[in-house]
Amino acid sequence: xxxxxxxxxxxxxxxxxxxxxxxxxxxxxxxxxxxxxxxxxxxxxxxxxxxxxxxxxxxxxxxxxxxxxxxxxxxxxxxxxxxxxxxxxxxxxxxxxxxxxxxxxxxxxxxxxxxxxxxxxxxxxxxxxxxxxxxxxxxxxxxxxxxxxxxxxxxxxxxxxxxxxxxxxxxxxxxxxxxxxxxxxxxxxxxxxxxxxxxxxxxxxxxxxxxxxxxxxxxxxxxxxxxxxxxxxxxxxxxxxxxxxxx
Amino acid sequence: xxxxxxxxxxxxxxxxxxxxxxxxxxxxxxxxxxxxxxxxxxxxxxxxxxxxxxxxxxxxxxxxxxxxxxxxxxxxxxxxxxxxxxxxxxxxxx
Numbered sequence: 001x002x003x004x005x006x007x008x009x010x011x012x013x014x015x016x017x018x019x020x021x022x023x024x025x026x027x028x029x030x031x032x033x034x035x036x037x038x039x040x041x042x043x044x045x046x047x048x049x050x051x052x053x054x055x056x057x058x059x060x061x062x063x064x065x066x067x068x069x070x071x072x073x074x075x076x077x078x079x080x081x082x083x084x085x086x087x088x089x090x091x092x093x094x095x096x097x098x099x100x101x102x103x104x105x106x107x108x109x110x111x112x113x114x115x116x117x118x119x120x121x122x123x124x125x126x127x128x129x130x131x132x133x134x135x136x137x138x139x140x141x142x143x144x145x146x147x148x149x150x151x152x153x154x155x156x157x158x159x160x161x162x163x164x165x166x167x168x169x170x171x172x173x174x175x176x177x178x179x180x181x182x183x184x185x186x187x188x189x190x191x192x193x194x195x196x197x198x199x200x201x202x203x204x205x206x207x208x209x210x211x212x213x214x215x216x217x218x219x220x221x222x223x224x225x226x227x228x229x230x231x232x233x234x235x236x237x238x239x240x241x242x243x244x245x246x247x
Numbered sequence: 248x249x250x251x252x253x254x255x256x257x258x259x260x261x262x263x264x265x266x267x268x269x270x271x272x273x274x275x276x277x278x279x280x281x282x283x284x285x286x287x288x289x290x291x292x293x294x295x296x297x298x299x300x301x302x303x304x305x306x307x308x309x310x311x312x313x314x315x316x317x318x319x320x321x322x323x324x325x326x327x328x329x330x331x332x333x334x335x336x337x338x339x340x341x
Binding site for chain 2: 041
């Protein structure tokens, strides 16, 4: 029987889960017994063989008859939730972009992990402190490319949605296409751009819920018309419109 | 996990599940144990389940015989104390 090789992080995770379950079991027992024990500390001295593959260190526990093993001591104590908050980085939020989920190569992810970056927020923090991340720790990370990929990933989680299109006359009695939807123009730094059948059209107003596009030839909508809207560098929509009877 | 091994939590719960007050009868002397500290050798079986999660199986030394090829004995220390204790009250107050 050969023991699995493991990474320290995996092992400690499993150990913590075991200890948590132990404490839960003992807490349930304590409901019926006014006096019972709870675990305060756990320490393990392990005989292990470490191996380094150039990327990570893995360990294999020593088997029967094996000599020359190294010894690793893992000690788990107890800590309050307040102490955890004070000494740990806040967990990555539900809407936050994790570095593991964006489309960057494995090498870059590894480099980012090495300098403690696990989310887009971590990168922002580094940027705010004016640290040149491309020079941090000999990382060779292309920050501008990374920032683009993060924005792309963030936008992919909140894509624009078109719900309706209608042709009206605007305040200047000019024909105007009103596109209603959700999360349309959300980037204030980038004014939306629209093409009607390949020709640039004037976007007169934009908001997350609505786009107003000036139409030069409203009669063109009698046949299928292609409308392309680029609401920010990471969201391009293509819709086909044709004028029909009002519902 | 090999059938001779148990999950770490099962072993620890068994170890610390001791009567806090030792003594019998109305006139017997009674001893109260406020803490238990156990240090023991153990054999370890580490496996990975289908989800890739490590399972830590442990057992005290399975055989007392000194064979020519001995298992690798790791060491575990567990410290448990009575609940509730002053530390718990301090934690509750936070």
